[in-house]
Amino acid sequence: MTNTEQGARRVQDTPPAGDPVLSLRGISKHFGAVSALSDIDLDVRAGEVVALVGDNGAGKSTLVKILSGVHQPSSGTIRFQGETVTLDDPSAALSLGIATVFQDLALCENLDVVANIFLGKELNPLQMDEVSMETRSWTLLNELSARIPSVRVAVASLSGGQRQTVAIARSLLLNPKLILLDEPTAALGVAQTAEVLDLIERVRDRGLAVVMISHNMEDVRAVADRVVVLRLGRNNGEFTPDASNEELVSAITGASNNSVSRRAGRRQAQAASPHPEAGL
Amino acid sequence: MTDKSKSGAAPMLDRRDERVTHAAGIGDTIRAFLDRVRSGDLGMLPVIVGLVIIWTVFSILNPVFLSPNNLVNLLFDSSTVGIISLGIVCMLMVGEIDLSVGSVSGVASAILGVLWVNQGVPAGLAILAAVLSGAAIGYVYAQLFNRFGMPSFVATLAGLLTFLGLQLYLLGTTGSINLPYGSPLVRFGQLMVMPSIVSIILAAVPGAVMLYTGHRTAARRRAAGLSSQSSGGIIARAAAVTIVAELVVAYLNQGRGVPWMFGLFVGLVLAMQYALTRTRWGRSMFAVGGNREAARRAGINVRAIYTSAFVLCSTLAAFGGVMAASRLASSSQQAGTGDVNLNAIAAAVIGGTSLFGGRGSAYSALLGIIVIQSISSGLTLLDLSSSLRYMITGGVLAIAVIVDSLARRSRASHGRA
Numbered sequence: 001m002t003n004t005e006q007g008a009r010r011v012q013d014t015p016p017a018g019d020p021v022l023s024l025r026g027i028s029k030h031f032g033a034v035s036a037l038s039d040i041d042l043d044v045r046a047g048e049v050v051a052l053v054g055d056n057g058a059g060k061s062t063l064v065k066i067l068s069g070v071h072q073p074s075s076g077t078i079r080f081q082g083e084t085v086t087l088d089d090p091s092a093a094l095s096l097g098i099a100t101v102f103q104d105l106a107l108c109e110n111l112d113v114v115a116n117i118f119l120g121k122e123l124n125p126l127q128m129d130e131v132s133m134e135t136r137s138w139t140l141l142n143e144l145s146a147r148i149p150s151v152r153v154a155v156a157s158l159s160g161g162q163r164q165t166v167a168i169a170r171s172l173l174l175n176p177k178l179i180l181l182d183e184p185t186a187a188l189g190v191a192q193t194a195e196v197l198d199l200i201e202r203v204r205d206r207g208l209a210v211v212m213i214s215h216n217m218e219d220v221r222a223v224a225d226r227v228v229v230l231r232l233g234r235n236n237g238e239f240t241p242d243a244s245n246e247e248l249v250s251a252i253t254g255a256s257n258n259s260v261s262r263r264a265g266r267r268q269a270q271a272a273s274p275h276p277e278a279g280l
Numbered sequence: 281m282t283d284k285s286k287s288g289a290a291p292m293l294d295r296r297d298e299r300v301t302h303a304a305g306i307g308d309t310i311r312a313f314l315d316r317v318r319s320g321d322l323g324m325l326p327v328i329v330g331l332v333i334i335w336t337v338f339s340i341l342n343p344v345f346l347s348p349n350n351l352v353n354l355l356f357d358s359s360t361v362g363i364i365s366l367g368i369v370c371m372l373m374v375g376e377i378d379l380s381v382g383s384v385s386g387v388a389s390a391i392l393g394v395l396w397v398n399q400g401v402p403a404g405l406a407i408l409a410a411v412l413s414g415a416a417i418g419y420v421y422a423q424l425f426n427r428f429g430m431p432s433f434v435a436t437l438a439g440l441l442t443f444l445g446l447q448l449y450l451l452g453t454t455g456s457i458n459l460p461y462g463s464p465l466v467r468f469g470q471l472m473v474m475p476s477i478v479s480i481i482l483a484a485v486p487g488a489v490m491l492y493t494g495h496r497t498a499a500r501r502r503a504a505g506l507s508s509q510s511s512g513g514i515i516a517r518a519a520a521v522t523i524v525a526e527l528v529v530a531y532l533n534q535g536r537g538v539p540w541m542f543g544l545f546v547g548l549v550l551a552m553q554y555a556l557t558r559t560r561w562g563r564s565m566f567a568v569g570g571n572r573e574a575a576r577r578a579g580i581n582v583r584a585i586y587t588s589a590f591v592l593c594s595t596l597a598a599f600g601g602v603m604a605a606s607r608l609a610s611s612s613q614q615a616g617t618g619d620v621n622l623n624a625i626a627a628a629v630i631g632g633t634s635l636f637g638g639r640g641s642a643y644s645a646l647l648g649i650i651v652i653q654s655i656s657s658g659l660t661l662l663d664l665s666s667s668l669r670y671m672i673t674g675g676v677l678a679i680a681v682i683v684d685s686l687a688r689r690s691r692a693s694h695g696r697a
C-alpha cells in the first residue's frame with residue numbers, strides 16, 4: 001500500500017537538472033533581538049522534493065512564512081522562476097503559485113470545509129458556485145483519502161488530522177508551482193500519512209517543486225530528493241536521503257556527542273535494539 | 281483505500297461516510313434541528329421565542345397592541361433603526377463594533393435639514409450628501425483602525441462625541457429644522473403604504489424565488505452526484521414562507537397597510553443577506569471575523585474588508601438618519617440621541633449576530649429591531665415612562681448577550697465554533 005518502507009527508495013545521485021524554481025540567497029530574519037534566520041541559502045528545482053529539517057526553533061517555520069509572504073525577510077533575495085521577487089503579503093505569494101500548508105494550519109473554524117478550501121478563491125465571486133466548489137472539494141479530499149464525514153460542517157468540529165487534510169487539500173487547489181508543507185503529516189494517521197507521501201511524489205512527478213518540513217526522518221527519507229538541515233537559524237549542511245542517521249542527527253543537533261547518539265549508544269550497549277530510533 | 285467498496289451502487293459524493301446520520305424525512309429534519317439547538321447553534325430560535333413571549337404578554341396587558349394599525353406604526357418605527365442595525369450586523373460580522381451610529385445618523389439628518397430646508401438644495405441631492413457624509417465618516421474610522429491600529433470601540437467612541445458636536449453645530453441656535461410637511465420624503469416616512477395588491481404580490485416573491493432557486497440547485501447537485509433536497513421539502517419550505525408572509529400582509533392590510541419604508545428595509549435586509557452568504561465579499565467578512573490571520577494567509581485583503589464594513593455601517597447609519605428625519609418630519613438636536621445607538625446594537629445581537637465575530641445574518645437586524653420596537657411600543661401603550669423602557673431594553677440586551685456567550689461556550693464544547 002505504501003512506499004514509506006525505508007530502503008525501498010531509489011538513491012538519487014545526481015540532483016535533477018534545470019534551473020531552480022526557487023532560489024534564496026542570504027535570507028535573514030530578525031524578530032527584535034532574536035535572529036531567527038541568518039544568511040540562509042536554498043535552491044529548489046522543479047520536480048524536486050526538498051526536506052527541511054532541524055530542531056525545534058531552528059527557523060524552519062519562519063523560512064516557510066517568509067516564502068509564503070507572511071513575514072518579510074530582514075535581508076536577502078528571493079528569486080522565483082528566475083526573477084527576483086518581493087513577497088509583500090500572502091496574496092503575492094499565492095498569485096505567483098506558491099501554496100503553503102502552515103504548521104498551525106490557518107483555517108477559519110467558523111467556516112465549513114468547502115469554504116475553507118476555497119477561501120479567497122471562490123468560484124464566481126458575485127454568485128458563488130457552491131455546487132462546483134463542493135464537488136471539487138470532494139475530489140481533492142478523496143485524492144487524499146480523507147476521512148471527513150461531511151464537507152458542510154464547520155472546521156471547528158473536525159479532528160486535528162482531518163483539519164490537516166483540509167489544509168493540504170486547500171494548498172493543491174490552484175495547481176501551484178511550489179508547495180511548502182510545514183509538518184504536513186504531524187497529526188495524520190497511518191493511511192493518511194502514506195497518502196500524503198504518495199501525493200507529494202505525484203505532485204513532484206507532475207513537475208512541481210516541494211519543500212517539506214518534517215521531524216520524522218522515515219518520512220523524509222521516503223520522499224525527499226535532498227535534505228537541507230537548519231540549525232539555530234543557519235544552513236547546517238545538505239544531505240542525500242541515504243545519508244546515515246548519525247550524520248543527519250549530528251547536523252541537526254550540531255554535535256556528534258548529543259542526546260540522540262548517547263541514547264542510541266546506550267541502547268546498542270544493552271543490545272536491545274539493532275537500530276537507533278529513526279524518528280526524532 | 282476509499283470507501284467506495286462499502287456498498288454496491290456508488291453512493292453520492294457527500295454520503296459516503298456511514299458515521300454521519302443524514303436527515304431524510306420531516307421527522308429527521310426536526311431531530312437534526314433539535315440537535316443543533318442543543319449544541320448551541322441557536323440561530324434565530326431565541327429571538328422568535330422572545331417575540332412570541334413579548335407579544336403574548338403585551339396583548340394580554342393591552343389588546344390594542346396587536347391591532348393592525350399599531351403594528352403598522354411599529355413597522356414604520358422599526359425601519360429607521362433597523363436600517364442602522366443592518367450596518368451594525370456588518371461590523372459585528374468582522375468582530376468589531378461601531379458605537380457612534382446614533383451620532384452619525386443625527387449628523388446625517390442635520391445635513392439633510394440644513395442643505396434641503398435652509399440652503400434650498402434639491403431633496404435628492406441633500407439626501408445623497410447626507411449618505412455620502414456617512415460613507416466618509418466610515419472611511420475615516422477604517423483608516424484609524426487599519427493604519428493606527430486604533431480599536432474600533434475607541435475610534436467610534438471618539439466619533440460619538442465628535443459627530444454629536446457636529447450635529448449641534450450644524451443645527452445652530454434654533455436646534456431644530458422642520459422638514460416640509462407634504463414633501464415626498466416626509467410622506468414616505470409617515471404615510472406611504474403599499475396598495476394591497478402590490479403588497480400581496482411582493483409577499484409572494486420570496487416563496488417563488490425559493491421555489492425556483494431551490495429546484496435549480498437541487499437539479500445541479502443531483503447532476504454533480506451530490507445529495508439534494510427533495511422536491512417536497514423545497515415546496516414545503518417555500519409554501520411556509522409564502523403563507524406566513526401573506527398572512528402578515530393580509531393582517532396589516534386590515535389597517536393602513538404595509539409601509540413602503542418597511543418594504544425598503546426588508547429589501548435592504550435581503551440584499552445584505554445575499555451579499556453575506558452568496559458572494560466572495562460576504563465569505564471574506566465571515567473569514568475575517570472568524571480568524572483574521574487565517575483570512576490574510578488565504579490571500580484576502582483584510583484591510584479592504586474592514587474598510588468595507590466600516591463604510592457600510594456608517595453609510596447605513598446615515599441613511600437610517602435620513603429615514604428617521606423623514607419619519608419625524610424634522611432634523612433636531614434629539615435625532616440619533618437617547619436609545620438609538622443602543623437599540624441598533626441590541627437589535628443585531630438580540631437577532632442572533634454574535635458579538636464575537638464571524639457568525640450572524642442580516643435577518644437578525646430585522647427580527648431584533650421588531651423585538652425592541654415591540655417592547656417600546658407595548659410600554660408606551662401601557663403609559664409607562666421612558667425610564668422603564670430604557671431599563672427593560674437594557675435588560676433584554678443583557679439577556680441576549682448572555683444567550684450569545686452561553687451558546688458560544690456550548691458550541692465550543694460541541695465542536696461547532
Ligand SMILES: Nc1ncnc2c1ncn2[C@@H]1O[C@H](COP(=O)(O)OP(=O)(O)OP(=O)(O)O)[C@@H](O)[C@H]1O
Nearest residue numbers: 031034036054055056057058059060061062063103
Ligand atoms: N513572530 C515571532 N516573533 C518573535 N520570535 C519569533 C516569531 N516567530 C518565530 N520566532 C522565533 O524564531 C525562532 C524560530 O522559530 P520557528 O517557528 O521558525 O522554528 P521551527 O524551526 O519551525 O521550530 P518547530 O520545529 O518547533 O516548529 C524561534 O526562536 C522563535 O522563538
Ligand SMILES: [Mg+2]
Nearest residue numbers: 060061062103
Ligand atoms: Mg515550525
